[in-house]
Amino acid sequence: xxxxxxxxxxxxxxxxxxxxxxxxxxxxxxxxxxxxxxxxxxxxxxxxxxxxxxxxxxxxxxxxxxxxxxxxxxxxxxxxxxxxxxxxxxxxxxxxxxxxxxxxxxxxxxxxxxxxxxxxxxxxxxxxxxxxxxxxxxxxxxxxxxxxxxxxxxxxxxxxxxxxxxxxxxxxxxxxxxxxxxxxxxxxxxxxxxxxxxxxxxxxxxxxxxxxxxxxxxxxxxxxxxxxxxxxxxxxxxxxxxxxxxxxxxxxxxxxxxxxxxxxxxxxxxxxxxxxxxxxxxxxxxxxxxxxxxxxxxxxxxxxxxxxxxxxxxxxxxxxxxxxxxxxxxxxxxxxxxxxxxxxxxxxxxxxxxxxxxxxxxxxxxxxxxxxxxxxxx
Amino acid sequence: xxxxxxxxxxxxxxxxxxxxxxxxxxxxxxxxxxxxxxxxxxxxxxxxxxxxxxxxxxxxxxxxxxxxxxxxxxxxxxxxxxxxxxxxxxxxxxxxxxxxxxxxxxxxxxxxxxxxxxx
Numbered sequence: 384x385x386x387x388x389x390x391x392x393x394x395x396x397x398x399x400x401x402x403x404x405x406x407x408x409x410x411x412x413x414x415x416x417x418x419x420x421x422x423x424x425x426x427x428x429x430x431x432x433x434x435x436x437x438x439x440x441x442x443x444x445x446x447x448x449x450x451x452x453x454x455x456x457x458x459x460x461x462x463x464x465x466x467x468x469x470x471x472x473x474x475x476x477x478x479x480x481x482x483x484x485x486x487x488x489x490x491x492x493x494x495x496x497x498x499x500x501x502x503x504x505x506x507x508x509x510x511x512x513x514x515x516x517x518x519x520x521x522x523x524x525x526x527x528x529x530x531x532x533x534x535x536x537x538x539x540x541x542x543x544x545x546x547x548x549x550x551x552x553x554x555x556x557x558x559x560x561x562x563x564x565x566x567x568x569x570x571x572x573x574x575x576x577x578x579x580x581x582x583x584x585x586x587x588x589x590x591x592x593x594x595x596x597x598x599x600x601x602x603x604x605x606x607x608x609x610x611x612x613x614x615x616x617x618x619x620x621x622x623x624x625x626x627x628x629x630x631x632x633x634x635x636x637x638x639x640x641x642x643x644x645x646x647x648x649x650x651x652x653x654x655x656x657x658x659x660x661x662x663x664x665x666x667x668x669x670x671x672x673x674x675x676x677x678x679x680x681x682x683x684x685x686x687x688x689x690x691x692x693x694x695x696x697x698x699x700x701x702x703x704x705x706x707x708x709x710x711x712x713x714x715x716x717x718x719x720x721x722x723x724x725x726x727x728x729x730x731x732x733x734x735x736x737x738x739x740x741x742x743x744x745x746x747x748x749x750x751x752x753x754x755x756x757x758x759x760x761x
Numbered sequence: 762x763x764x765x766x767x768x769x770x771x772x773x774x775x776x777x778x779x780x781x782x783x784x785x786x787x788x789x790x791x792x793x794x795x796x797x798x799x800x801x802x803x804x805x806x807x808x809x810x811x812x813x814x815x816x817x818x819x820x821x822x823x824x825x826x827x828x829x830x831x832x833x834x835x836x837x838x839x840x841x842x843x844x845x846x847x848x849x850x851x852x853x854x855x856x857x858x859x860x861x862x863x864x865x866x867x868x869x870x871x872x873x874x875x876x877x878x879x880x
Contacts, residue, residue: 503824513770514790515848517871519820519828524836527818532838535816535857577821579836624789624838624848 385474387609387757388484388600389418392719394560395593395707399495403433404448406490406594410712411449414596419604420484422449427482428456429469431489431711434505435496445488455482462509462746463658465489466595466715467614467753473599474611483601489711490594502590509747511622520579523587523661525623525748527579530663534581536629537670541581543681544662545572548585548704550684551659554691555701557732562591562707572662586662591707595715597722607726607761612739613645614755623748633752634671634743641754647739649673652756654724654737655695656717658745659702668743669697672754696734699724714744725759765805766791769874774865776810776874778845779803789845810863812839812876814855815846827869834868837861839876851876 391413393406401409407430415422428451430442438444442456455476461468466489473485493502503521510516510525533539549569555561567585575584599611617633617640620626642648655674659665669680674695675688683689689697700706700720703713723729724737742755768777779788779795782804786797795803816838823829837851839861850873851861861876 500824507824511790517770517869518836518848518850518873519823519825519831519834519869520818520836520848521820521822521824523822524818524820527820528816528836528838531818531857532816577819577833579821580819582818622790624846 384601385477385611386600386603387597387611387718387722388604389414389416389420389598390719390722391417391596392560392716393594395591395709395716396562397495398492398592401492401592403436403491403496404445406492406592406709406712407445407488407596408449410490410594410596411486411488414598415486418484418598418600420598422451425451425484425486425598426454427473427476427485428453429473429485429487430458431465431469432458432460433491434502434710435492461751463660463714464744464746464751464753465711466718467742467744467755468616470597470599470611470718470755471614471616471753474614477599477601485599486596487599488594488596489715491710491712492592493709494590494592496592499590509621511624515622515624523579523582526661526663527582528623529667529749530581533629533663533667537678539666539678539681541573542569544581544586544666545569546681546684547659547662547665548572550689551698551702551704554699555705558700558706561701561705562589563705582661582663588660588703588708588713591709591713593707593709593712595712595719597715597718603761607759609722609725610758610760612647612756612758613641614753615640615644617752618750621747621750626749632671632749634668634745634749637752637754638672638743641756645756647756651739652695652741654721654734654740655697656721656740656742657697658714658743659698659704660708660745662704664745665702667749668745672741672743691732691734696737699729699732699734718742721757725757769865769872772872774872776808776847776863777805778808778843780806787844789847806843808841808843812841812861812863814851814857814859814861814876815840816857817851817855819853825869831868837876847874849874849876852878
């Protein structure tokens with residue numbers, strides 16, 4: 384068994400003067416304190432990557448900087464799925480007895496540490512160097528391609544996609560750490576600058592500075608245990624050119640395996656934390672995971688289903704779209720918020736019941752998927 | 762005879778794919794083995810350039826000075842009659858399902874495949 388025993392999250396947006404290591408340290412310190420542990424009790428470290436400060440051994444660079452000498456440490460790279468992939472690995476590590484308390488950490492000064500163009504260019508390199516990158520695509524273009532096809536096959540409209548941006552913004556407005564607090568409407572999304580059609584500026588997550596961390600332990604360290612009930616991955620391709628049909632993408636494979644591994648059904652889930660790099664990502668994943676019928680996710684948003692007081696509260700911190708996206712830490716914020724909800728510490732954002740949560744991460748262009756169920760046990 | 766593997770990624774006006782003599786699998790990204798069955802030395806073949814549009818995205822915000830000079834440009838995925846999918850550029854008004862044919866155009870200092878509706 385494994386438990387998420389502590390979480391830490393910085394605000395997202397501009398952290399002028401903070402390095403990636405600074406942001407990782409800040410989040411890590413919060414998470415370790417939240418778990419009620421001392422630094423010296425952390426014996427495992429998993430960290431993500433930083434596009435601003437790439438390093439072949441980031442975990443040990445961080446460990447030295449932070450002042451820990453772990454018995455197990457390395458970095459993990461699965462794009463946007465990195466946070467949940469690290470959590471899955473930490474779960475297995477503590478379950479196998481390799482480590483007792485694994486610190487999972489990600490953070491990057493992606494907004495102030497480099498230009499937006501540099502970020503966009505660095506991320507576009509997930510494309511094939513010979514057959515894709517020379518055509519001048521961007522990450523929004525890769526997802527724009529997927530969006531055009533999804534809209535074509537399932538009758539989804541640009542207005543439908545806009546609903547997800549509006550929902551995430553409405554959630555972010557209630558979180559002081561979010562990058563954006565100004566309300567937006569569907570009309571605002573529709574009128575925002577075209578980026579890679581059908582995706583417009585407000586369909587896309589921002590570039591942010593920020594850090595997130597959590598501790599995964601063999602036993603709970605406080606009265607409320609948040610247990611990793613089960614998780615699974617699926618990797619069907621890297622490049623969008625090589626992606627399978629929409630009906631054969633990895634989210635459906637990962638969630639089926641996670642359900643089998645945990646014995647949890649979608650009808651048991653009370654809170655959802657789903658990767659939302661673009662509005663299309665969130666729409667597709669909700670439907671792939673079975674949280675909405677095919678082509679019906681936007682209607683569920685309009686009906687309040689995914690709101691804080693709805694039947695399936697979703698990304699109540701505002702998600703990547705409005706809390707912000709600092710790389711690996713971006714989707715880790717989803718887990719931090721889930722933990723706060725499950726432990727009844729989400730303050731004005733608190734939902735009625737978050738006893739069982741479903742988390743899902745996506746890396747690349749719907750290439751790599753991690754599905755995970757968390758359960759409150761005490 | 763010219764190099765059978767010379768295609769647009771190497772500056773030639775051609776789209777080249779590979780076909781496995783052992784299992785018949787068709788692949789676009791060049792390798793010296795078949796990704797489906799692992800057999801070595803797939804045959805290099807030149808594609809006709811005839812295809813159907815699978816997906817499109819009109820890029821309006823580019824990330825480099827070289828590509829920014831071209832905006833907006835339409836990135837497309839097309840399914841070729843030979844059975845593989847590829848990324849290319851195309852006319853800005855292409856729609857999913859359109860029958861298209863390849864030509865070649867300069868883009869950001871390279872020659873790239875460009876698809877237009879079949880006349």
